[in-house]
Amino acid sequence: MDSIISPHSKTPQDPTELTDALLDWYDVNARTLPWRIPPGSDIEPDPYHIWLSEIMLQQTTVTTVIPYFIKFLHQWPRVQDLAAAAQDDVLVAWAGLGYYARARNLHKCAQYVTEELNGIFPDTEENLLQLPGVGPYTAAAIAAIAFGQPAAVMDGNIERVMARMFNVTTPLPDAKPALKELTERMTPQHRAGDYAQAVMDLGANICGPKLLKCSGRCPWEDHCAANALGTADQLPRRKSKAPKPTRRGYAFWAEFNNHIWLCRRPENGLLGGMMEVPSTDWLESKSWDEVPAPQIPIITNWKETPGMVRHTFTHFHLELKVIRLEFAEQIDLQEGDWFPFSRINDLALPTVMMKVIHHLREPVLDL
DNA sequence: AACCCGGGGGG
DNA sequence: CCCCCAGGGTT
Numbered sequence: 001m002d003s004i005i006s007p008h009s010k011t012p013q014d015p016t017e018l019t020d021a022l023l024d025w026y027d028v029n030a031r032t033l034p035w036r037i038p039p040g041s042d043i044e045p046d047p048y049h050i051w052l053s054e055i056m057l058q059q060t061t062v063t064t065v066i067p068y069f070i071k072f073l074h075q076w077p078r079v080q081d082l083a084a085a086a087q088d089d090v091l092v093a094w095a096g097l098g099y100y101a102r103a104r105n106l107h108k109c110a111q112y113v114t115e116e117l118n119g120i121f122p123d124t125e126e127n128l129l130q131l132p133g134v135g136p137y138t139a140a141a142i143a144a145i146a147f148g149q150p151a152a153v154m155d156g157n158i159e160r161v162m163a164r165m166f167n168v169t170t171p172l173p174d175a176k177p178a179l180k181e182l183t184e185r186m187t188p189q190h191r192a193g194d195y196a197q198a199v200m201d202l203g204a205n206i207c208g209p210k211l212l213k214c215s216g217r218c219p220w221e222d223h224c225a226a227n228a229l230g231t232a233d234q235l236p237r238r239k240s241k242a243p244k245p246t247r248r249g250y251a252f253w254a255e256f257n258n259h260i261w262l263c264r265r266p267e268n269g270l271l272g273g274m275m276e277v278p279s280t281d282w283l284e285s286k287s288w289d290e291v292p293a294p295q296i297p298i299i300t301n302w303k304e305t306p307g308m309v310r311h312t313f314t315h316f317h318l319e320l321k322v323i324r325l326e327f328a329e330q331i332d333l334q335e336g337d338w339f340p341f342s343r344i345n346d347l348a349l350p351t352v353m354m355k356v357i358h359h360l361r362e363p364v365l366d367l
Numbered sequence: 368a369a370c371c372c373g374g375g376g377g378g
Numbered sequence: 379c380c381c382c383c384a385g386g387g388t389t
Contacts, residue, residue, distance in 0.1 A: 057384040064375060065384090098373030101387070135386045155384045200384055209382055210378065238381095268388095270372070314372050351374060 018223060019188040019195055025219035026198035031205070033062065034069050039194050047121035048079045050146040054138045055106050059099060062204065068097055079121075082107065083114035091273055091348035100272055100350070105133030123147045145193035152184040153196035157203025162186070163236035164207060167225035171237040179236075207232075246317040247282040250294035253305070253322050253360050254278075256330045256338070260357070262347070263336030270313070274350045277357070278336065282318060294323060298333055301326040309359050311352040318352065322360060 027039045035053035037045050052072060056065040072093060076082035082090070087107050094103035109132045113121055121142070122128045128139035140151035159175075162168065162182045168175050188195050202220075206213045212232055214221050226232035254261035262275045280294050296302055302325050309320040330338065339347060344357065 054384065059373080059383055059385055061375070061383050096374075098375085099385085101372065102385090105386080133386070137385055141384065153384080156382075157384065196384085204384090272372090312374085314374090315370085 015186050016188065018220060019186065021219045022198050022202070023188075023191055023194055026194055026201065029201065030194075030197070031062075031201055034066060034073075036197065045146045045193075047123075047142065047146040049073065050142050051079075051109075051121060051134075051138075052106075054141050054145075055102055055109075055133055056097065058102060058138065060097060064097070068094070078119070079110050080114045080119050082110040087273070088348060092346060095274070095348050096351055098351075100274055101268075102133055104267075104273060108132040109134065121146070123149075125149065125151045141196060144196050148191075148193060150187055150189045150192040152180070152187040153192075153199075154180055154183050155200065157200045157207075158183055158196070160209065160236055161199050161203050161207050161220075164226035164232045165220060165224050167229060167231060167235070169231075169235070169237060171239045173239070175236060244312070244316050245284045246286075246319060247284050248288060248291045248319045248321075249280045249282040250291075251277045251279040251309070251320045251322045251356055252294075252297055253324045253356075254298075254327070254333060255324070255360075256327045258342070259330070259338040259340050260344075261333050261336055262339050262349075263333075271350050271352075274348045274353075276350075276353050277322075278333065279320065282320075284316070288319075288321075296323070296325070298325065298331065300331075305360065307359065309352070309355045311355055313352075320352075320356060322356060324360070 023039075030036070030039050032038070033053075035049050037043050053065065053069055056068055056072075072082075075093060076085060085107070087104065090103050090107045091100065094100065094106075097103075112131065113119060122131070123143070123146075125139045125143040128134050128142050129136070131139075134142070137153065137155050140153040141155075143149040143151040144153055159172065159179050162179045163175065166182055168178055168182075170178065186195075202218065206218050210233070214224070214227050214232065218224070218227075221227055224232070226235050252261075261278065263278050265271050265274050265276050267273050278297060280292075283291065285291055302323050305322045305324050309318075309322065311318045311320075332338075341361075349357070
């Protein structure tokens with residue numbers, strides 16, 4: 001990349017003019033968010049708040065995060081409080097947010113900061129990067145937003161805005177190095193945190209994946225190469241993804257006296273550490289004809305229930321048929337425990353398991 | 368470098 | 379149905 005100047009834009013050599021225009025826009029248009037210090041405020045950001053919000057915002061939209069962020073701060077006001085919590089309480093509070101390894105790393109990180117760093121977060125990108133669950137994006141974001149350092153923050157929003165500003169037509173992920181380079185050149189020495197948040201606001205509200213509200217709204221409208229070329233709605237390009245396979249299995253519904261039998265998944269891997277209705281392995285198949293008949297986990301009468309639970313994970317679709325085990329008395333299965341339905345919301349149940357529970361409690365065909 | 372890892376909202 | 383989202387860890 002020879003120059004930050006696009007042949008199709010009026011971008012000045014010195015990006016200061018661009019960043020100043022964006023910061024002026026941000027001063028007026030910054031969204032109010034629970035973890036955000038409004039531009040111009042004298043309040044010092046709380047690194048604990050910034051860190052918590054940034055972990056939650058990984059691959060998760062702002063509107064989804066807000067209620068969880070408020071709930072966490074209410075339950076654990078300081079990083080020391082979070083460190084002292086039981087891991088299962090953290091998983092329960094996290095249930096529904098997804099990517100559950102984030103919750104385990106969040107807890108580990110809180111304990112590390114509390115026990116090894118006297119409750120004080122590192123203030124450099126390099127040292128932040130050493131924390132569990134903190135990668136390049138989050139380290140730069142905390143350094144810039146919480147500590148005012150000129151760290152170059154790169155995320156999906158900023159990738160998109162840069163790809164359009166400079167008409168980067170290389171498909172992702174191949175374009176990442178070039179977009180990172182552009183981001184580094186654009187990041188200002190002062191107010192880098194506000195700058196990063198401003199670009200992300202731009203990406204969320206004006207320069208969206210499909211939604212483009214450039215005209216009269218975007219502070220970079222007159223300097224955007226894709227806007228000049230009319231290519232904005234086609235950028236950034238992406239390599240095509242492999243289609244998702246379908247896995248199928250049988251879940252076992254064991255209910256007695258308003259209790260349900262649940263067990264805990266292994267610590268690592270899919271839905272690590274979360275609770276589940278016991279089930280057979282989830283095997284990839286073309287149809288149910290290929291799925292082996294289930295091994296019933298206890299000698300008792302059983303019945304396959306009508307319908308099926310469908311759920312989609314990051315990399316596969318899941319179909320679960322549910323087998324109801326019938327009991328004359330409350331017998332323990334091999335692993336797990338009986339839990340009263342009244343406490344179901346106090347358990348770390350991922351969404352797919354909540355679907356199973358709703359499916360059996362209010363039978364709906366082919367949910 | 369490739370793969371694994373959720374869930375929700377919007378078009 | 380598709381796509382995307384304030385990505386990180388593991389191997």
